[in-house]
Amino acid sequence: MEARESFVKKHVKLLAMAFALSPLTVAAQSTIEQKIDALQQEVERLKQESRLRKEQAAPAAGADAGSATSIFGYGEFNYNRYRDSERTSKADLRRFVIGFGHRFSDELSFQSELEIEHAIASAADRGEVAMEQAYLNYRFSDAANVKGGLFLIPLGILNETHEPPTYYGVERNEVETRIIPTTWRELGFGLHGLVGQGFKYDAGITTGFNSGKLDDPSTGIRSGHQEGQLADAKDLSVYGALNYQAPGLLVGGGLFTGNTGQNGQANPLLKGVAARLTLWDVHAKYSIAGFDLQALYAAGTLGDADKVNAVTSTAATPFAAPKSLKGWYGQAAYHVYRRGDLDVAPFVRLERFEIRQQEDAALGLFQDPKNLERVQTIGVNFKVHPQVVLKTDIQHYKVDSTRNRFNIGLGYMF
Amino acid sequence: MSAIDPRLWVPVALACAAAPVQGAQYLTLEQAQRALFPEADAFAPAPLGGQRAWAASRGGALLGHVMVDEVIGKHELITYALGVGADGAVRSVEIMDYRESRGGEVRDPRWRAQFKGKRSDSPLRLEEDIQNISGATLSCRHLTEGVRRLLALHAAELKK
Numbered sequence: 404m405e406a407r408e409s410f411v412k413k414h415v416k417l418l419a420m421a422f423a424l425s426p427l428t429v430a431a432q433s434t435i436e437q438k439i440d441a442l443q444q445e446v447e448r449l450k451q452e453s454r455l456r457k458e459q460a461a462p463a464a465g466a467d468a469g470s471a472t473s474i475f476g477y478g479e480f481n482y483n484r485y486r487d488s489e490r491t492s493k494a495d496l497r498r499f500v501i502g503f504g505h506r507f508s509d510e511l512s513f514q515s516e517l518e519i520e521h522a523i524a525s526a527a528d529r530g531e532v533a534m535e536q537a538y539l540n541y542r543f544s545d546a547a548n549v550k551g552g553l554f555l556i557p558l559g560i561l562n563e564t565h566e567p568p569t570y571y572g573v574e575r576n577e578v579e580t581r582i583i584p585t586t587w588r589e590l591g592f593g594l595h596g597l598v599g600q601g602f603k604y605d606a607g608i609t610t611g612f613n614s615g616k617l618d619d620p621s622t623g624i625r626s627g628h629q630e631g632q633l634a635d636a637k638d639l640s641v642y643g644a645l646n647y648q649a650p651g652l653l654v655g656g657g658l659f660t661g662n663t664g665q666n667g668q669a670n671p672l673l674k675g676v677a678a679r680l681t682l683w684d685v686h687a688k689y690s691i692a693g694f695d696l697q698a699l700y701a702a703g704t705l706g707d708a709d710k711v712n713a714v715t716s717t718a719a720t721p722f723a724a725p726k727s728l729k730g731w732y733g734q735a736a737y738h739v740y741r742r743g744d745l746d747v748a749p750f751v752r753l754e755r756f757e758i759r760q761q762e763d764a765a766l767g768l769f770q771d772p773k774n775l776e777r778v779q780t781i782g783v784n785f786k787v788h789p790q791v792v793l794k795t796d797i798q799h800y801k802v803d804s805t806r807n808r809f810n811i812g813l814g815y816m817f
Numbered sequence: 818m819s820a821i822d823p824r825l826w827v828p829v830a831l832a833c834a835a836a837p838v839q840g841a842q843y844l845t846l847e848q849a850q851r852a853l854f855p856e857a858d859a860f861a862p863a864p865l866g867g868q869r870a871w872a873a874s875r876g877g878a879l880l881g882h883v884m885v886d887e888v889i890g891k892h893e894l895i896t897y898a899l900g901v902g903a904d905g906a907v908r909s910v911e912i913m914d915y916r917e918s919r920g921g922e923v924r925d926p927r928w929r930a931q932f933k934g935k936r937s938d939s940p941l942r943l944e945e946d947i948q949n950i951s952g953a954t955l956s957c958r959h960l961t962e963g964v965r966r967l968l969a970l971h972a973a974e975l976k977k
Contacts, residue, residue: 473892509841540918651948
């Protein structure tokens, strides 16, 4: 193409020279020059067009030339210093998460996140290696996607979007830790998509909890989660979530429900016990005039909590299953300084959570007041880059003041 | 309460299978050009500083430029077209290709409408003059940065 064009150009020029040398009038010469100019412009235009057409033939050349496989990740380094001398202050590489994605075609893709908690995982260490998600997604259209595998349950704000630069505070908020067990994932199938203007739905069938594994009421139903590890799946759960989004605004909610007795697979005494768990939440997030406002309410119930407690109780955990749980928080942040990539935003968060235990006076089991807690957090997020954040805050616990602490964290995502 | 029947998801899957299959491409170049300058009768290639661009005109009078660019969303490329009027103000942003399974909210016309009227001297910073969409932050940020870059390029090239 290039060769042919320069050939054309050369001949146009030769032709022009031949005309120019012939004894013509000045007026005629100038007309010819104009024509040559026009021809040259035409050649230039054609050349450009053919180049652009070639580019357009492969508009995604950049994407495809690299690879259909991508790597991403996030992580955080946290320091917790407790006021109470009985509690140990610690610095920790809390999370190091590496993700792999692969696009098989425009419709079919794979997403995964592999997490290493507390830096080292071995028989002698406290760390753990876990899959946070690994699922396949098939897109029929924007409004209809099907996913299958291990994926995050769309309850709350934090569970699906939990990278440190995306939330305020060094530690994740208590309500979305103890009531909604973030980072909460299940094995299953889901249907999701964007419909109307700004609506996003997600619904599906997944594995659920295993009440036979409950052993820590202070974290609600978290200890009964199965995380895709040889999950007892006699009882399945269903979930549904609907969110509405507009620029700067998010309003939504989600519901998850299913039996957790698992036919006594974890504890034979739970055979025939339904122990239905239902968790739901409503949340909102709004940004205006430099303020970031956020609020969430989450609640849940566990049926047959008395039966679960009766069979799972041990001397160490006499009171394993909560009867009901609920919590809320409100948070406000203000961007006091923004320049280029720098962003300084102090924030304050008020939280309350109530994990109600199944009391049994005959056995001397009474509610642990520490599971009815109020927390105040005040701190600042300092972003040196939109994807890298330095955080610090002070947390005050109204009931269990031994938890009062000062935190520093460094987090990133890419 | 009875246990949930796993066969429940079968009708869901069938409903999906019945839905029309749609690729990642939402707009071809011609469709994007027409969406940005519906009144134009000609789009002539006019690269601006190495950037793919077309001059939109009507009856020979320049209406503005269509610039096509790609940015990375979270980890996949987004192809978009920016329409800049002859006065240097943004007309609109059109998403041509979106390949990721999450973050597609940037196609929301209300989000894209925030760019209307922006100029090369506008801040064009996410969470300042362009509001974010929760859960699609990286796509929002990178598109905002892309538009900022294209407007700077547009202004610099037209000054020459």
